[in-house]
Amino acid sequence: MPTLSHLKNPRYFDFRAARRVPESHAWPGLHDHPVVDGGAQGPDAVPVVDLGAAEADPAAAVARAAEQWGAFLLTGHGVPAELLARVEDRIATMFALPADDKMRAVRGPGDACGYGSPPISSFFSKCMWSEGYTFSPANLRADLRKLWPKAGDDYTSFCDVMEEFHKHMRALADKLLELFLMALGLTDEQVGAVEAERRIAETMTATMHLNWYPRCPDPRRALGLIAHTDSGFFTFVLQSLVPGLQLFRHPPDRWVGVPAVPGAFVVNVGDLFHILTNGRFHSVYHRAVVNRDLDRISLGYFLGPPLHDKVAPLREAVPPGRTPAYRAVTWPEYMGVRKKAFTTGASALKMVALAAATELELDDAGAGAGADPAVVHQQLLVSS
Ligand SMILES: C=C1C[C@]23C[C@H]1CC[C@H]2[C@@]12CCC[C@@](C)(C(=O)O1)[C@H]2[C@@H]3C(=O)O
Numbered sequence: 465m466p467t468l469s470h471l472k473n474p475r476y477f478d479f480r481a482a483r484r485v486p487e488s489h490a491w492p493g494l495h496d497h498p499v500v501d502g503g504a505q506g507p508d509a510v511p512v513v514d515l516g517a518a519e520a521d522p523a524a525a526v527a528r529a530a531e532q533w534g535a536f537l538l539t540g541h542g543v544p545a546e547l548l549a550r551v552e553d554r555i556a557t558m559f560a561l562p563a564d565d566k567m568r569a570v571r572g573p574g575d576a577c578g579y580g581s582p583p584i585s586s587f588f589s590k591c592m593w594s595e596g597y598t599f600s601p602a603n604l605r606a607d608l609r610k611l612w613p614k615a616g617d618d619y620t621s622f623c624d625v626m627e628e629f630h631k632h633m634r635a636l637a638d639k640l641l642e643l644f645l646m647a648l649g650l651t652d653e654q655v656g657a658v659e660a661e662r663r664i665a666e667t668m669t670a671t672m673h674l675n676w677y678p679r680c681p682d683p684r685r686a687l688g689l690i691a692h693t694d695s696g697f698f699t700f701v702l703q704s705l706v707p708g709l710q711l712f713r714h715p716p717d718r719w720v721g722v723p724a725v726p727g728a729f730v731v732n733v734g735d736l737f738h739i740l741t742n743g744r745f746h747s748v749y750h751r752a753v754v755n756r757d758l759d760r761i762s763l764g765y766f767l768g769p770p771l772h773d774k775v776a777p778l779r780e781a782v783p784p785g786r787t788p789a790y791r792a793v794t795w796p797e798y799m800g801v802r803k804k805a806f807t808t809g810a811s812a813l814k815m816v817a818l819a820a821a822t823e824l825e826l827d828d829a830g831a832g833a834g835a836d837p838a839v840v841h842q843q844l845l846v847s848s
């Protein structure tokens with residue numbers, strides 16, 4: 465059996481060759497909470513928002529899901545299923561590149577983009593059972609030359625497909641932002657006319673993160689992606705083939721498995737949207753688990769503000785007579801707070817909460833309150 469030392473690149477863990485889960489990849493505490501099926505009828509059914517003809521009032525459906533779950537399945541969105549199949553196929557081709565090619569594009573310390581574990585992994589001493597690749601669609605052709613320096617057919621088809629996908633997704637993001645703002649109670653006119661809202665719509669940026677979760681000989685000991693909230697505004701997750709995404713819900717503490725619905729996106733509310741909406745739409749803890757027989761691929765399309773813009777609660781989101789619950793932060797500033805939160809066991813959202821906000825407002829803040837699975841892991845596993 466090949467071991468790490470037999471590989472040309474000693475930094476590359478060869479998941480394909482692994483016959484067992486080594487201590488470096490074994491996470492304690494994975495089964496502290498039960499897992500329930502979010503695809504079955506009942507209170508744990510993940511909400512579905514259908515943007516097609518079937519939904520009479522999509523803004524009301526978005527409001528309910530964002531307030532009660534911080535996540536929902538999005539169908540009827542108009543992105544062709546045939547394009548999604550090509551996207552998944554191209555991602556699989558990319559992850560099948562030889563290790564040395566992938567390592568050429570490795571993420572540097574502090575870099576947002578690149579190949580390897582996602583940025584959050586640096587907060588933990590254990591390794592996740594996955595590989596990832598982050599890139600900016602705005603810079604796609606240049607970024608991808610790191611993986612395919614000689615360009616060629618695979619490079620061209622990857623870039624063509626991702627550009628086509630990005631075009632659809634950016635338009636869908638605008639549509640969903642408008643629905644989110646209408647869900648907050650803004651009228652059509654206000655969404656277009658109020659300066660703060662207009663600026664968000666005009667400047668929102670997109671980042672893509674691809675995940676590959678290789679099949680795993682002992683899936684109960686390994687973890688694909690540690691529990692986290694996304695830090696930006698909102699994220700579209702594509703997991704249309706193999707399920708593995710779980711949302712944290714409480715009380716009682718439990719993981720809700722999100723069904724893999726062909727052609728659907730999962731939409732997650734992120735921390736900056738939580739702040740923007742003054743906690744009315746709350747960010748959601750989620751994680752990805754792995755399985756024994758099947759590789760899994762997922763894609764996150766992350767929307768957020770430009771790096772230098774401050775995000776503060778929208779005036780329209782703060783109830784009359786109340787003060788905003790959060791202070792203004794830029795995205796990089798918030799990432800810095802989150803890093804500190806991981807090393808101290810605190811909640812990043814609570815760290816940017818304003819002292820004047822009442823306990824009630826913070827307790828309403830969903831992810832910021834109550835049991836926090838990431839903090840539980842953090843106490844056990846933070847890298848020294
Ligand atoms: C635009 C983003 C959003 C990032 C950072 C940057 C690029 C990669 C994203 C993720 C993807 C995996 C989980 C996460 C927590 C991570 O570590 O990297 C995400 C993070 C965030 O939502 O904060």
Ligand SMILES: O=C(O)CCC(=O)C(=O)O
Pocket residue numbers: 673675689694701703708709750751752761762763764
């Ligand atoms: O693999 C998944 O389903 C989750 C992906 C995710 O949470 C992410 O990329 O942030």
